[in-house]
Every structure is written in structure tokens, then in C-alpha cells.
Amino acid sequence: NAGVTQTPKFQVLKTGQSMTLQCAQDMNHNSMYWYRQDPGMGLRLIYYSASEGTTDKGEVPNGYNVSRLNKREFSLRLESAAPSQTSVYFCASSYRSGRAPGDEQFFGPGTRLTVL
Amino acid sequence: GQQLNQSPQSMFIQEGEDVSMNCTSSSIFNTWLWYKQEPGEGPVLLIALYKAGELTSNGRLTAQFGITRKDSFLNISASIPSDVGIYFCAGQRTTTLTNDYKLSFGAGTTVTVRA
Numbered sequence: 670n671a672g673v674t675q676t677p678k679f680q681v682l683k684t685g686q687s688m689t690l691q692c693a694q695d696m697n698h699n700s701m702y703w704y705r706q707d708p709g710m711g712l713r714l715i716y717y718s719a720s721e722g723t724t725d726k727g728e729v730p731n732g733y734n735v736s737r738l739n740k741r742e743f744s745l746r747l748e749s750a751a752p753s754q755t756s757v758y759f760c761a762s763s764y765r766s767g768r769a770p771g772d773e774q775f776f777g778p779g780t781r782l783t784v785l
Numbered sequence: 786g787q788q789l790n791q792s793p794q795s796m797f798i799q800e801g802e803d804v805s806m807n808c809t810s811s812s813i814f815n816t817w818l819w820y821k822q823e824p825g826e827g828p829v830l831l832i833a834l835y836k837a838g839e840l841t842s843n844g845r846l847t848a849q850f851g852i853t854r855k856d857s858f859l860n861i862s863a864s865i866p867s868d869v870g871i872y873f874c875a876g877q878r879t880t881t882l883t884n885d886y887k888l889s890f891g892a893g894t895t896v897t898v899r900a
Contacts, residue, residue, distance in 0.1 A: 673827070702888075711789075711873060711890035712828070727887075759827050773818060774888065776827030 671695055673777035675760050681783045682750045690745040690780050692760030700763045701743035702727075702774060703735060705756040712759065718743055750784045757781050791874050791891030798864050799899050806894045808874030809856040816877040817850050817857035818888070823870045831872075832859070866898050 676691045694701065699720045704712040704727075714727030716735040724735050732754060734746045743762075747754060761774040791808045798804050808817070816835055820828035832843050834850035834857060841848055847860045857876075861868055874891040 709794075709892050711791075711892045712875075712888075713890070714888065761827075773830050773833050775830070776820075778825070778827050 673760055673762055673775055675758075675777040675780050677780060678778065679781045681785065682747075683785050684751060686750050687746065687748050688750065689747075690758055690760075690782075691742070692744065692777060693742045694760075694762040694775075695741065696762060696764075696775065697740070698762035698764050698775075699740070700765060700772075701737065702761040702763075703733075703743070703745045704759045704761065705729065705754075706759060706779070707756050715745065715758075750782075752784045755782060755784045789874055789876055789889055789891040791894055793894060794892070795895040795897070797897050797899060798868075800864055800866065802864050803860065803862045804864060804896070805858060805860045806872060806874075807856060807858045808876070808891045810876055810889070811855065812876075812878065813854040814876035814878050814889075815854075817848070818875040818877070819846075819848050819857070819859045820873045820875060821870045822873065822893075828873055861896075864896075864898050868896055869898050871895050 673694045702717040703715040706712050713729050715733050718724045718737040721740045736744045758780045760777040763772045763774045765772045789808045789810050818833050819831045821831050822828045832841050832848040837854045838852050839850040845862045849858045871893040873893050875888045877888050
């Protein structure tokens with residue numbers, strides 16, 4: 670039982686390059702989330718998927734796209750990377766969309782992305 | 786999401802000391818969560834609070850859900866070296882329209898323990 674896994678762990682891109690961050694969970698959770706973490710800012714929600722087949726924008730969606738491939742997997746794509754997207758990216762999952770106690774979010778180990 | 790005001794931003798503590806940190810918001814939350822993040826890792830849930838006034842413990846950690854539902858406190862008793870890390874508060878407010886789950890995070894409190 671690995672929980673939430675993310676690949677890659679580290680990535681360096683040049684401005685304008687594209688890449689996809691992968692996330693998978695094996696906890697049979699319905700909801701999945703992508704956050705970015707910047708110094709002094711806490712975590713900010715980029716996109717989330719309340720259930721398989723649905724995705725919605727979070728607080729900072731510009732420059733990103735997501736795909737909920739199936740119940741287990743939720744990917745984040747940067748189409749044209751910019752230096753402002755240098756950050757640590759975390760994927761999280763929860764059983765449901767926070768409607769009851771026990772719906773807490775569990776986080777992956779993060780992807781450290783640098784855009785030059 | 787709304788940013789929460791978390792304080793202090795950082796603290797140096799002596800091993801064995803009790804420490805406190807808090808989180809405040811101008812809005813009401815239904816749930817308060819406290820996470821700990823160690824270097825190179827993702828946040829790990831420490832304590833979850835679901836009712837105003839609730840006081841919950843997890844080992845040496847104690848957290849409280851403020852009566853106004855706009856604040857929460859985390860206390861660590863008898864600090865040890867492995868308490869080093871960044872502690873985040875998070876508030877959740879289920880909207881009546883969408884019933885979707887939105888977490889708002891504080892900026893974190895960095896704890897460093899002096900041996």
C-alpha cells in the first residue's frame with residue numbers, strides 16, 4: 670500500500686518546454702488534487718477532481734491543465750513552462766469531497782520543478 | 786482559496802519545552818486540520834478537528850477548534866529533536882452550493898529544536 674505516489678521527484682525545464690507530472694493513489698479515493706508550494710505561501714490549489722470524470726479549477730489554474738485518467742491517476746500538464754512555475758508540486762487524494770469526517774487529504778512526496 | 790494567518794512564522798525551541806502556534810481567519814470553517822511537513826516530504830496529517838470548541842490530542846500534540854470557528858491552536862508538549870519541521874494549519878469550508886471540498890492553508894510555522 671504505497672498511498673500517493675508522484676513522478677518525477679525532480680525536474681529541470683527550460684522556458685517554453687512542456688511536461689506532465691504524474692500522480693497515482695492506491696487507497697480507492699474518489700477525489701484528487703494538485704497543489705503548488707512556494708516559500709512563505711503555504712499550499713495553493715491548482716486543480717482538483719472531485720470524482721472520476723470531473724475536474725475543476727482551484728485558486729491558481731493558469732498555465733496548467735489536468736487529466737483524471739481513471740480513478741487512480743490524476744496528471745498535471747504544463748504546456749509551456751515559465752520561470753514563475755518553479756515550485757514544489759504536491760498531489761493529494763481523499764475518499765470523498767470533504768463531506769464528512771474522515772475525508773482528510775493525504776499527500777504525495779512532491780515534485781520539485783525548476784524552470785530556467 | 787483564502788489564506789489563513791498562521792503564527793509564528795518560525796520558532797527556535799529548547800528540547801523539553803512546550804510550544805504553541807495558532808491560525809486565524811476572517812471566515813468560518815467547518816473543519817480545521819494540522820499537518821506536519823519534513824524536509825523533502827509531503828505534508829502528513831497530525832490532527833483533524835470537526836466541532837467548535839473541540840480539543841483533540843495525538844500523543845504530545847494537542848489542538849483546539851476555536852469557539853468562533855475562525856481559529857485553531859496547536860500545542861506541542863516536551864519538544865524533542867524529531868519535532869523539527871514545518872507545521873501547517875488548514876481550514877475547510879464546504880460550500881452550500883457545490884458541496885465541494887476546498888482547503889485553505891496557512892503559510893506554515895517552521896520549528897527548529899535546539900538540542
